Amino acid sequence: xxxxxxxxxxxxxxxxxxxxxxxxxxxxxxxxxxxxxxxxxxxxxxxxxxxxxxxxxxxxxxxxxxx
Numbered sequence: 001x002x003x004x005x006x007x008x009x010x011x012x013x014x015x016x017x018x019x020x021x022x023x024x025x026x027x028x029x030x031x032x033x034x035x036x037x038x039x040x041x042x043x044x045x046x047x048x049x050x051x052x053x054x055x056x057x058x059x060x061x062x063x064x065x066x067x
Contacts, residue, residue, distance in 0.1 A: 009038075 010027070017025055 006036075013038075 014025065
């Protein structure tokens, strides 16, 4: 698979994810010799894994609000 096709496939996957209301996506490459293989795993904020944003505590409570 050409690099351009891989890039276009990734951009299409991201576009579809955002259009469907997705808010966060992690992309990992485990073996660069097998870039034509794609595995998708969907989780929700109750199923945080690895170093996802939901594992990071809010250090400045109220920073995003009008409090």
